[in-house]
Amino acid sequence: MELRDYQTEARNAVFGEWEKGVQKTLLVLPTGCGKTIVFAKVAEECVRRGERVLILAHRGELLEQASDKIAKATGLKCAVEKAEETCMGSWYRITVGSVQTMMRETRLSRFAEGYFDTIIIDEAHHCLSESYQKVLEHFPGAHVLGVTATPDRGDMRNLGQYFESLAYEYTLPKAIRSGYLVPIRALTLPLKLDMTGVGVQAGDFRAADIGTALDPYLDRIAAEMRKYCMERKTVVFLPLVKTSQKFCQILNDSGFKAAEVNGGSADRAGILEGFEKGKYNVLCNSMLLTEGWDCPDVDCVIVLRPTKVRSLYSQMVGRGTRLAPGKDSLLVLDFLWHTERHELCHPASLICQDEEVARKMTENISAAGCPVDIEEAEKTASADVVAQREEALAKQLAEMRMRRKKLVDPLQFEMSIQAEDLSGYVPVFGWEMGPPTDRQKKTLEKLGILPDVIDNAGKAAKLLDRLDRRRAENLTTPKQIRFLEGRGFRHVGTWDFDSAKNLIDRIAANGWRTPAGISPQEYRPDTGQAAV
Template sequence: MELRPYQKEATAAVFHEWQEGRGKTLLIQATGTGKTVVFSNIVQQFLNNQKGRALILAHRDELLQQASDKLQAVTGIVPQFEKAQFTAVDSDADVVIGSVQTLTQDRRLNAYPVNAFDLIVVDEAHHCLSESYQKVLGYFNGAHVLGVTATPDRADKKDMLSYFDSVAYEYSMLQGVRDGYLSPLKALMIPLNIDISSVKVSCGDYVASDLGNALEPYLEQIAEEMTKYCMKRKTVVFMPLVAISQSFCELLNTKGFRAVEVNGQSEDRKERLQAFEDGKYNVIVNSMLLVEGWDCPSVDCLVNLRPTKSRALYTQIVGRILRLSPETGKKDALILDFLWMTQKLSLCRPSCIVAKDEAHAKKIDEMVENAALLDDESVDILDAEEQAEKDIIQERKESLAKELQAQRRKKAKLVDPLQFVFSINENLDDYEPEAKWEFEKPSPKQLALLEKFNINPDDIDTRGKATRLIDVLMRRAHEGLSTAKQIRLLERYGFSEVGTWTMKEAGEMITRIADNCWMVPFDIVPSQYSPNRQ
């Protein structure tokens, strides 16, 4: 199987981390972008290089079977299972696929020597901090570890880095859509006011039982809205409880849908899933069963009736509809986004899939809502994100201009770092710390060096951001480009693009202005001046 470019990059990045001594590394790869393919390829390369043995660890039967199927398809390696009645203790298989629930049993775990495995792959690695995973990982503590997960939010990433040494590679859902490896993502706001303001929050998310009670009065209206948009699509519906999932499925069938419900107790679960995939049904309803380990590329519509505050969970849910399926005529993936009424903050909506921060998310949400109010049209989330980025950059520039205007009379000794990075067309806003040290406060040496470059370090809050800014300053000094102080001075006289000038060019212009009693020579128009054109 020929790997995609980003899959090759991910593979190389993981081995680089191991070679650099970071034995526990994390691969963050969006749902639908083939992370199982990547770690199967990594397992094969590792075994070829090390001549060792590998354990693939997961917590659900669907994930275990998926790993087995993909490993054989990609590499030809036939693994053995360590789960329930199956054991690989006496097997000479190079790869064991193990259930974490099985291996946490002392009898099953102790049957293996502590050095049984040279590599452990943790699928859905956001679960790895749990006591069960840590017991298994701690037992085989001499092995290299690769954690694989879909894109988490910043808090999840920080938590996982309490165990993992580094993030080897990250490929986001947004990048997958941009590169054409995931379906174009659209959102349509359904202005149905569903009041969940009274729903309790426990462990950081909404209580499922309360959500079920809050949803029940709206099910008839939701089903009616779905008849407008879902009849010609293949739709997955997520519900908070099995009972309400079953009753909603029955309701959809009365509306003309061919709906099927599936849950953990369904004896014919595999048959129902296959029938949906084959087209016998056009809606599948579930109570969070299909969040992980379920792939049906032809599904192209999501109705999420399990509102959540967890970006990681919401990302997993949306990921179910993003796989490509050109052979079935799939053109895009549509999220029907209901107007949840809640006083609680951080409710995840389609914007959180692509937004880098709350400001971007707010802009995207406004676009989706305005489109619904005007013409009931869906909004391409990627287009909305790009427009939000442009709007926010413009607003920040305007805000900065006002701030600089207000402070024009102040003769600050140091240059504001935000003003500097805007002037040189660099951007620190998209920087996200990944390694542990990057989250630390800037060191005294870094602060002193920033001041030496005439940069005010007060707003540089992390060691990683300080490192990135110092790298930019050092590079510019090495290349002989204009300094922060030169840029600020000449911009005050109305010159533009001074960040692209050399230090010598900027110095010569400052000398001319100083020699002219600190006035711009009359034959120079600052806004039109470019040293390259003189």
């Protein structure tokens, strides 16, 4: 099987991390981008090197998928470690194992600590649980690869407690732009669902409370769906089985061909097959279909199970991102959940690294009143936030001008060079979260950056790295940025060093006054604007 470019890069990056001494590394690919194929190829290479590989998952469907994909992608067969089945005595070098089975002491004690050379964890956001950790600790010398569709570093902050590095990340926007996933259009429906009485359990909203809060709105949600979903193939995620069953009946009474599926459904396979073949156009479920199920022609997803967990939200929406004939986009219906908490996931959570941009994007989508492409919405929200930050920065600079006479505020520097990766940076791994070292602060100040407001070593390291790269690329220095932007010139960080130097020399030669004929607000070095 021929890998896509990003899949080849991902596989090579994983081995690159292991070869430089990193034992536990992460791979992040959006749902629908072939993460199983990538780790199948990783497993194949490990076998070629004479290693034994264990693939761990928490659900039987994921194990079956992994085994099937490995066979199709590599031709290699897998042994199974689940229930009565075991890999002991098998010729196969790859084992797929259920964590519920592997964690049992009677099962785990059969294996020497060096039995597996490599462990691959599917849906790695589950791996911090006690059951996974018990298995991982039994094989202390194994290389570990965690694979997840977690969309941003907010969730990965927790994974950083175990994993030592991020080997490779392929983002949802890249996948959409490259044509590997369909564009996503988000629509906020004007229903204000009251969530103020919903409690929190294990870090997320309590499902039973959500079900109670949701019940009074089900008829109105069905009425809204009639406007947008009658001609679409829709999956609805709900908090409880009884809520899912009730909503399914309401949809059928409203003219939909709806079916409901749950863990206790007697004919689950038949229902899913009927949906795939068009017998039903809406499928309701109580969080059953978040992992291990694919139906590429799903073109509408409705999340009626509000969550604070981005990886869970991404999994739900990911049921509709795959390509299919005749499918041009995925419609995601969002709701005005009324809650005092601000960490609720929305379509913006799929694409935004910056929380401020995500909030603005959610606000803009809500005000639009029609489906909005989330990439376009993110660009608009980013521009809005930049404008707001520039306004706030202008006030801040006015108040602190005297103290910052000789140094550039990091935020001003980041905005001037238009570095969203710096302004939206969130530390992930342990060393990044510590305070900047004295050496980092001294070097930043020497290079013209005010270090006082940088609160972690990761951000300091990124700034220093960016300054080194800019020096190598002959771009403006922080001191040039400070001087020229202090005179009203804009985005000096995007200029080259020589253009800034020449302009400063002209200003100096003119008695430190801006030459006549130059408007700082309009001046661009590539326009060839000259003094009169």
